[in-house]
Amino acid sequence: MIDAVTHFFSMHLAVLPVLLPLFTAIALLLLGDEGGQAGHTGGRLRMARAISLGSAVIGALLAWLLMSEAANGVLTVYPLGNWPAPFGIVLVVDHLSAMMLALTWTIAVPVLWYATGGWDAHGRHFHPLFHFQLMGLSGAFVTGDLFNLFVFFEVLLIASYVLLVHGQGRERFRAGVHFVVLNLVASALFLIGLAVIYGTAGTLNMADLALRVAQLGPDEAALFKVGGMILLVVFGLKAAIVPLYMWLPGTYAVASAPVAALFAIMTKVGVYSIIRVHAVILGDAAGLAARAAEPWLLPVALATTVLGVLGALAAHSLARLVAYLTVASVGTILAGVGLFTPATLSAALYYMVHSTLVVAALFLLVELVASQRGAVGDKLQPAPPVAQPVLLGLMTLLGSASVAGLPPLPGFLGKLMVLQSAAATPAHTVVWAVVLTGGFLTLIGLARAGAILFWKVLPTDGHPVASGSSWRLTSATLGLLGLSLVLAVAASPMKRYTDAAAAELSDPTVYAKAVLGQIDAFSSVSTRPYRGGEGEVKLPIKGDTP
């Protein structure tokens, strides 16, 4: 009996991070929402919080289990409905997917904990939407099919549209309209890119694409590159790279704190997709279409870092400052991807984990600080002193030093890895200059903000204008900051893991063998038995070789 259960569990482990939030969200929807009428102590709200948090913890455990399996070299392939790839959709959990899953769920738990401190009662259906967003994120990270990636993008986006306006208010709706329209246009572009890729290569399975792109003739390879570049625009919009980052600061700054913290992982979905398409499918082994993004990716990434840091220097509110730092960190990550070597990719992955954690923590911290400064909120102007200057000051110092890259914090290690791995590439001068200057300017911007927030206070009659934050909000923020510290302590195993991930990504044949090995289609007819005008149908039956 127990054997049967564990067997069933291990067989379906790959799909559980997608199904768990789906069923949790449905259960939470069925449970209903009192819409804040019952206050914070309503029985249904309490039950919803318990289910939501419990499910998130289970999800985190699943994600960690998958990551530990990936660390042991297991590449899990899960054919949905048992249709063999590339004809059916497969879920594939390799090093990178498992890492992104673990990162998502690890952030989700403290962010949900923070949200139960009050934000979830400021509107309806916060918890189901949060889990739908987690479902979209998990699905996007585990899917092995480009069209399926689009579907999960839509799932996570439609949840994010509603989460963004959670708490409502004019500013949120204004940003919401921009965000939704931009993303719908991007979705249209996504479909165009996918159609071009399908039209040339005849498949949308990632493993199959990585093999087939090398066999394309010059005409088709050129079209394929066009499809790839259209996808770069789409993913670039999600990741917020120059010149597509303009929507991010305004949007993230008006989102409620837990939503903004969760959105920190959303930009990384864009980065993840860029890695999958441009570093793997269109990587070195792509024949005529190899490294299609090389002339663009590195310059754009460095420009993103520069403009992100300048935006942070010019920001007039703490939330916008952190949002611009998100943009800058995406630039640094993509610089590592854009150098197209396994060493830089590995460094970029490490930096990505760190920056996501610390940016999420900073978004929570912004609200803690703002809630204690009275009417001024998070605006960078002198205000009455905060109620907990020592605690918040130290947390800000820790987060700032880490995001700016000061030793011995993980931000320093991440940047050091990027710089060290970039030293062997021809573009090292400009990468070093941009990353180091960017770090320095980040430090100046954060020092300015910290000085205004904690030192340049207006005189009051002794007692602060606001009370301290509840322990729930503080512990959630501290938890996220603590996780980024754990990353510094565990730097060595983490770096080994990202090294393995980068090595796996640089050789797509292993991945392709694992995915396509079940049928003889590996290196053969694969999909596209349907050739226009050629008349004859060639069915890819088992054992059929070209």
Place this chain on the structure above:
Amino acid sequence: MSLEFLVATGIGTVTATGIYLVLRGRTWPVVIGLSLLGYAVNVFIFAMGRLWQDAAPILSATGRVADPLPQALVLTAIVIGFATTGFVVELALRSRHESGSDHVDGHEPGHAPGFRDHTP
């Protein structure tokens, strides 16, 4: 004129109209523009399986068959497009209600945010 030319011209025209409307300042034309973009994209996906004549729509043992995958893809895209259009209409209405303006920036050009025009 070939069928391909006609279809391509049609897609191009609808896309151009969609882009023009998306760049308008009021939410309603933007919503219409997004719908038109969606239509153009759907036909484009459909055409990426190549245009077929005298072919069976689904796989059969003999004779020519049209590529069924783009048909499946376009169904998914249509459903998702339908849902998102419904959502964006609702969001636009809500934004109009909150801000008193149907401008995409949430306020009338030349007026401060929060300005409401009460003249009929």
